[in-house]
Amino acid sequence: MVALPGGVMLAGRPWSAEGRAWDTPAQAVVAAGVIVAAVIAVRASRRLTAMILVGVTGYGTAVLFVLHGAPDLALTQFLVETVTIAMFVLVLRRLPPRFSRRPSRRGRAAIGVAVGVVAAGMAYAATSARQAEPISSGFADLAVSYGGGDNVVNVILVDIRAWDTMGEIAVLVAAATGVASLIFRGSAALRRRTGSPGPASRTPVAGRWLATAPRPATEGTSIILQVVTRLLFHVIVLLSVYLLFSGHNAPGGGFAAGLVCGLALTVRYLAGGRAELNAAAPVDAGAVLGAGLFVSVGTGAAAMLLGGDVLQSATLDLSLPVLGEVHLVTSVFFDIGVYLIVVALVLDILRSLGAPIGADDISMDDSSVKTMKEEPV
Incomplete structure (x- = not known):
């Protein structure tokens, strides 16, 4: 190179001799x-x-x-x-x-x-x-007239170049599946990875800030972190939902919103371990990954079945009883699929890379753990 x-x-x-440093x-x-x-x-x-x-x-x-x-x-x-x-x-x-x-x-x-x-x-x-006019010079006007949104970045991702985004989320699904497959090599360990926490760990414990009692490996967790987690978790999740639906006209979108929700789950995991993570998200990450990909692909297929092009967006102005006038662009459903995939990706990585936080969570054999600890990398 x-x-x-x-x-x-x-x-x-x-390159051009003309330029400026900053x-x-x-x-x-x-x-x-x-x-x-x-x-x-x-x-x-x-x-x-x-x-x-x-x-x-x-x-x-x-x-x-x-x-x-x-x-x-x-x-x-x-x-x-x-x-x-x-x-x-x-x-x-x-x-x-x-x-x-x-x-x-x-x-x-x-x-x-x-x-x-x-x-x-x-x-x-x-x-x-560059000598020719860039193709992106007309994106700003097309974002409003064709994509129905003021945030040109989000409209590019979910409309103008939605095929690229479709390929990227497919890569995310493959990456999450690969991480889990490499770490959980046995079928029994793979079943434990799905996050079935069991009735004991789901039961709230009186006097605890978090939903579950900390396991022995996490009893030293800071009480300040537990309090902050309880106060902010739902706020962070609501912020992610706001970013999801506001991203078509303001900074945000499905990818950023999914990362925010994933960080909320990360905080729950750091505060209470795997049991707390399972209590916050008692779902199989693989199923959520599949659901997100199904929603995104289904959005494109629905546009084709209704007589348009694949992944073509439509703008709907609705009058709802409680919400009033609502401006809806169908690409938001594509963004919802991206949101689900990113959240499931973070959840799967937390359960995979973070699974051995306690002695009872280790799904690898002792020789593998010993090699990982002693071998210089």
């Missing part, structure tokens, strides 16, 4: 912080430290989106980075706290810097070498 594409790029110089000084400050965090992450010896620093680079990128006036991208980036950090923690607790000692760290760092410079140069060359 460095020698061939990088060499061709330097020889041909397919629009506001704040962008330069944030970019400098991202660079510093990335350099320190490479030199970090602890896995948790490196993970946090990588997260800082992601949050810095989200801040750049804000400064560029892209709230939808910023919201999604913030949520993805937060969920990613939570998943990293679930994996890192099973690994040694420090990286194994390896030679030639400077050589690897030099290769990383070279690849980063070439990748950035390619991005700059691709954006500055």
Whole structure:
């Protein structure tokens, strides 16, 4: 990558000489912080430290989106980075706290810097070498006249390029299924993964802040976290529903809303363990994944059966008794399918990567656990 594409790029110089380093000084400050965090992450010896620093680079990128006036991208980036950090923690607790000692760290760092410079140069060359008018120049008007929404980003995802989104959610379903299949290799463990918590763990316990009594492995959970979880869980879920239905005209949408709901479930898991997660979502994640994909595909098929194109949206203005005048775009059902898939993805990952939080939850044999703990990665 460095020698061939990088060499061709330097020889041909397919970019414009005109340009500017930044629009506001704040962008330069944030970019400098991202660079510093990335350099320190490479030199970090602890896995948790490196993970946090990588997260800082992601949050810095989200801040750049804000400064560029892209709230939808910023919201999604913030949520993805937060969920990613939570998943990293679930994996890192099973690994040694420090990286194994390896030679030639400077050589690897030099290769990383070279690849980063070439990748950035390619991005700059691709954006500055355009000669034809971009196809997206008419998306803003089409989002309102054709898609029925003011949020051009959401209309692009669920209408203008809905086929791309369909492929992406299919990949999410495959990824969630693959994670569960790799971790729960036996049929009995796979049945335990579905989240049937049993009558004892579903019964609320008097004097507890959470719905279930903590298991022995989680009795040391902070009481402050339990109180905050009880106060905020339903608020976060309601916020996710608001983002789901407001995303067609404001920042939000099915993907961001699903991540918010997934974070609410993550908080319940961190506060009370697997039993608390099962009490909050007593459903099979695989079934929810299938339901979400069915809703999204069914939305496209219904449009075709009604005489339109596949995944074509229709705008309906309804007068309902309690709600009054309602402006409904059928692509919201496609977004609901995306919402269900993202929520089920987070739920499945929590039950898969987070299943061995207690001794009674370990679904892998002792030799596998011992290898994961002792083998340097």
